[in-house]
Amino acid sequence: MSRIIADLQASLRDSEAVAMLSGDGGDAILAVQHDQAVLLNRAAFGRHIENAGEENRQWFQLGPEEVFFLCHALKCITVQSENKKQMGEAELWDLFTSTSEPFPEMYEAYQHLRLKNWVVKSGLQYGADFVAYRHHPALVHSEFAVIVVPEGKAFGGRCGRLQVWSDLLCALRASGSVAKTLLVLTISTKGCDLTSSDCLCQLIVHERTITRWIPQQCRELRDNPSREEANWDVQIQKPCREEASREEQEDTGEGIVFSYWGVILSFTIISALAYKLKF
Amino acid sequence: MAATAAVTAGNRRRRSRAPAGGAGNDDAEEHHANPFIDTASSTSSRVQFRNVASRARWVEEAGAAEVVESKGKLWLTTGVTRGGKLCYNVEEIGFLVEKSALILLNDKDQTIGIEDIYEKIAGGKYGCSWDTFQAYKHLKSLGYIVGRYGVPWTLKNSSTSDTNQSFNKVDGTCSDITKSLKEMHIDRLTPSFEVYLPNSMFKKSSPGAPNFLLCLLRNKPFARVELEMLENNFGGIPLKYCHVDNNGRVSFLCFDEVALPRLP
Secondary structure, eight states, X not given: OHHHHHHHHHHHHHTTOEEEEOGGGSOXXXXXXXXXXXXXXXXXXXXXXXXXXXXXXXXXXXXXXXXXXXXXXXXXXXXXXXXXXXXXXXXXXXXXXXXXXXXXXXXXXXXXXXXXXXXXXXOGGGXXXXXXXXXXTTTSOOOEEEEEEEESGGGGGGTTTTOSHHHHHHHHHHHHHTTOEEEEEEEEOSSOOTTSGGGGGGOEEXXXXXXXXOHHHHGGGOSOOOHHHHHHHGGGOSOHHHHHHXXXXXXXXXXXXXXXXXXXXXXXXXXXXXXXXXX | OXXXXXXXXXXXXXXXXXXXXOTTOOOSOOOOOOTTSOOOOOOTTSOOOGGGOEEEEEETTTXXXXXXXXXXXXXXXXXXXETTEEEEOHHHHHHHHHTTOEEEEOTTSOBOOHHHHHHHHHHTTTSOOHHHHHHHHHHHXXXXXXXXXXXXXXESOOOHHHHXXXXXXOOTTOOOHHHHHHHHHTOTTSOSEEEEOOOTTOOTTSOOSOSEEEEEEOSSOOOHHHHHHHHHHSTTSOEEEEEEOTTOOEEEEEEEEOOOOOOO
């Protein structure tokens, strides 16, 4: 993956690629040559826009983290606003942070993983902030559903994720039902000014996974249970999966006050699954 | 008749169409016992041990029970030995009495009923809360060997003051029962139990290192800083976390620090 990205970086730099911001959303569109399109696809950046009219160029839509990564970290594109005004890094940072308050921590998480050559895409459809793959999604299954949790006064009131059981267990359930491990990236800082992208080098990323442990499954490792213990187990001796499901059944309809899209979408996913199973 | 058969068949089909659980086993249907159907009450799920019930006498000063008559093999993995005497703490008593494997007596040799035992646990004065008891029962029922963290399985000395100390905390500085009880459930940064995988070769005289330590979480999940403090203090042995919700449902979680590799 590092080679693909290096090739992409070189190619975009050479052609002085320019991305155009599309409205206030923080998204941008980028026109590239065919070989660059291949690299963009292989590196899993952006979303290809079908355009039957164009023969020479291909268009991609990039999210704010992707735009900033290509601009700030890889330094291989420049960005213009929709009225052709060149946007410097500082202006881009201002725009992205004003559009989306959590942009600093989201971008730090995105950059942290991308710099380790993990493929990072939006995780909203899975109820998470990001999903991370070891390689291109077409080649591997996603390993992690990533939730970004900021920590520290600099982030103001945004530090509330995963602070209550319903939120944490909801995230765990959502990631589990799409067979991904929940990865929590805690972004901490001793105190820095988030109004400039200079703050990025002062942010520290902590990686932690949250996984369920099923005691019934671990038991298989035992040698010889004593007779009394074996008798007690009689009523519990069911296939591990059934036990696990009985243990884990949860009603996740409880109220949550966070307004993050990820949380809302993860609830949607869970209740959709619940309905599907009842019919 | 045919309609019922068709419905049942349909139910069976629907159940088999449920998506296969992934690694997280989260997709399966909920199982509800239907309380509206009149079925013969099933007491068969309860395993009776009346004939082989041990007897123990409650000792208030120790906050535990001394076994006076031991039957069966339960004692091999339950209770601690103090100066040759086998003693059970409240969660062990609760568990064993629920299984009818133990009869608890007071100092007048009268049986102490289960409601009084539940009172002792719920009161939280004897080193174990109701939630902690749920977690203890869950693992014990599955065959795990569970002991209070920091309490040695055997001690040769049986003098009263040592008994008091040893039931709560093996920490030279902490000889006061109240203080160590507070440490048990108010200080969140202490594991509650040390747990060994089910093992018929387990010996209290040389138990070895536990397979993991269990920390109980009730009100809110741990913050990153708390997790790191725990891992620093109790490093080496894996930590697992148990959440008991309002309905008494017990879930176990791992919060493992990882370092995602830099990929090629």
